[in-house]
Amino acid sequence: MKEVNVGICGLGTVGGGTFNVLERNAKLITGRTGINIRVARVATRTPRTDINLGDIPFSTDVFDVVNDASIDVVVELIGGYDTARELVLAAIENGKHVVTANKALIAVHGNEIFEAAAKKNVIVSYEAGVAGGIPVIKAVREGMAANRVDWIAGIINGTGNYILTEMRAGREFAEVLKEAQDLGYAEADPTFDVEGIDAAHKLTILASAGFGVPLQFEKAYTEGISEITPYDIAHAEVLGYRIKHLGIARRREGGIELRVHPTLVPRSHLIAQVDGVLNAVLVDGDAVGQTMYYGPGAGDEATASAVIADIIDAARAVASSSNQRVPYLGFEPEAMENLPVLPMEDIQSAYYLRITAMDHPGVLAKIASVLSEHGINIESIMQKESEFKDGRIPVIILTHTVQERQMNRAIEELEALSDIDGRVVRIRAENFEG
């Protein structure tokens, strides 16, 4: 039987899960592949006493793995940017295939890494980096390969989705965040999760694999969920919408939209029903239409499931010396389009607006006329009885799709009106219809 040697770098949550599942399901994996996939070396800075490595060579220097001539596939699970980048580039330089779960590394350094890998004709795969255990990269790069992918929208950060789910019960952001931290769903510094940076890493990768464009993480727009209130969540529900922290990538004439922000989605759409820490990615292709991929976006063995799927694909390539592989970002390098990420002002969206107006005659007419002057059409409007008992009334508006530039100008003008109190609350909305 053919044998493929795997070296694991990093034995934390995902590394431990990967080792355990490879051991537990070794016979099953051989049954699926006809290949003996052997863990031939493990390196981790902090050894774990709860994992029995048997007589597998072990070291605390991860570079020992990439310098071991017997290793065919290097599995990078140390996380972070700098050492991970060095490690992966060293592995490639040594002619080894690479599997990683590191979305930050791929989103930020992927173009450099894939270029180096193409020169050495090695695989670099990253299924586990996007939506954890959900095989969505495989779906986009292979399952959807017949399609022009038009847009991708995903709930790709479990922490943020857990917080928004809990806030539907009327609880404040800060209180739920604290609880998520206590439960271990959120980090002590929650910035990456709640401000959309982690989601933007994943979205950047999905967009490149779907559209065939270079990775452009630095151009992604991110807006977090910390300003979302139970008040807006409740009013969105009344309008038939749910607020989700979505990553949205859309192919437009001359560029792509790449943005992470709180978004109203129709409650009747399946993605509105994805609750708690779970992830889901909607992909729209010109032939297939909308498909959705759902499951756990994190967790030791869930993520290991994706890491090992990549190891198996690499092992098949090693065992067959095949050069005909799925391209790094789904397209052959020469077929990549150099589409820019559009500036945020150029994106198109519908909008939820919450305006605090003085209860004067004609105020509604003034608001409507400002919107109309900027080409903004109203889908529905809700003027509530004043709950403030102070002459101020909330006006809630859902608009049709318009360019963000127009909306920015309209909001500027609305906020300058003497009849409007304070800032206009603006949350984008998607109907998944275009």
Next chain:
Amino acid sequence: MKEVNVGICGLGTVGGGTFNVLERNAKLITGRTGINIRVARVATRTPRTDINLGDIPFSTDVFDVVNDASIDVVVELIGGYDTARELVLAAIENGKHVVTANKALIAVHGNEIFEAAAKKNVIVSYEAGVAGGIPVIKAVREGMAANRVDWIAGIINGTGNYILTEMRAGREFAEVLKEAQDLGYAEADPTFDVEGIDAAHKLTILASAGFGVPLQFEKAYTEGISEITPYDIAHAEVLGYRIKHLGIARRREGGIELRVHPTLVPRSHLIAQVDGVLNAVLVDGDAVGQTMYYGPGAGDEATASAVIADIIDAARAVASSSNQRVPYLGFEPEAMENLPVLPMEDIQSAYYLRITAMDHPGVLAKIASVLSEHGINIESIMQKESEFKDGRIPVIILTHTVQERQMNRAIEELEALSDIDGRVVRIRAENFEG
């Protein structure tokens, strides 16, 4: 550039869609593969005037395609059993790779076809046969390859799901079926769809690819939706459940469960929210947990999307002369387990029971004692005010999980009670928790 020649047999709905998408997205597909995938021959009994084949060789005898020495990949889209079987076996005999959308063919003749294909070392793939455009076979065979798959449950017949969705508004089965026929969702003879035979074909394939067992369509249990009433749908909703026509495959000690029947699923579960003609497949793996794949289960270009994904995979193998491929049913032939399909009496399920009882004192105690004697525990019970005004009252019971054999005996005993009127209505229920 490498060139791979494809021959299309059958130019109906899916064949036409496949041809059109291959033409429209030719440049994009070359960009994804680095291969020129050429339609080099088309055969169909009934030529189509709405498709311009240009100078592609055309004939009315599909066997011309498998006998054309230039063809690398034969695409079988003629449907049916006998001619399709002959055609596919002839293609294999001639050393050609095969892509098919024919679930009936694979479910019934797959074991024979895969054995012949293994001898000739050719690919036979069938993504489009299961859940149309959703890349669920790829997910199960490759994306989940690290996992012991424990169960699979799917809404895999769009017609049945459309009917049950519409019946939630209180409409009768026959009325909605008629409408579905008028809309073109249901065939003039709806047996295959509404009696679960089409779903059983797909489930048989999913189970084999997930568990690594031979195809055993003839052992699958099927029960249709024609007996479902709006009354039971409404009462299931009150209990927090929705009735779906599910295909369920589950790995048990000593065998597998393989069954298609109406099933109560918790309304809070994502699969309960899959409405209309759409499909979804839930897959539970020991490492990843539950993942779900959702999208269109039919349609010309949606199905073509899956056909072409298979063509692309085959083209990669042709272009690289690779022998290291994904096995037909996800496992190497020698790793297949010869697990039998368990008799229906051995399956385990929870149950919804609707019993029409005479309004006598003690009747509830009698029912409860019969259930208890057979080891059946009640999860919830609903005794309604008599709506019949004739001394009969409906008693609705949701049980915990029990073996079907016990339930059959209990129902037999219940129906023999003088206090019980007519038959006991029984619908199985799943909580997706084991």
